[in-house]
Amino acid sequence: MKRLILLLSIILVGCNVNGDDPMKEDPEKQDNTVITNEDRTLYIVSFKEYIENEELEAYGVNAEMIDGDMENLKMKSIYLTDDEKSEFEKFEAVSFIEENGEVGIPEGPSEKNDDAK
Numbered sequence: 001m002k003r004l005i006l007l008l009s010i011i012l013v014g015c016n017v018n019g020d021d022p023m024k025e026d027p028e029k030q031d032n033t034v035i036t037n038e039d040r041t042l043y044i045v046s047f048k049e050y051i052e053n054e055e056l057e058a059y060g061v062n063a064e065m066i067d068g069d070m071e072n073l074k075m076k077s078i079y080l081t082d083d084e085k086s087e088f089e090k091f092e093a094v095s096f097i098e099e100n101g102e103v104g105i106p107e108g109p110s111e112k113n114d115d116a117k
Contacts, residue, residue: 040079042067042100047093050074059091060084 053066053076061078068077077100080088089097 035081037065037067037079040065040081040084042077043080043085043097044100045076045078045088045097046095047074047076048095049093051076051093059088061088 050071051074053063053069056066056076056078065079066076067079070076074095078088080097085097088094
């Protein structure tokens, strides 16, 4: 019995001859985390010249990230992470990036109000 335990101990130690900690994370392993639009924020991106969706692939933007296209205004609504937004702002083709939000019309004079006259 003692010989069996000794033999098993030697085999277990021999399995880890290189001294690597089997619980230690391998630094060469890639992070396979998938980022979806649910993890991103919707931004309005204005361009100096209109850019086709296919051209945005060079900037790391795929078709799934594009929510809307305002061709006449040279703008697109694009889902971006904070890091993607920071990188995107550096591109020469981008005029500005603003987080998408609710747009409203401010109250002004109305027909019922004396100020309208």
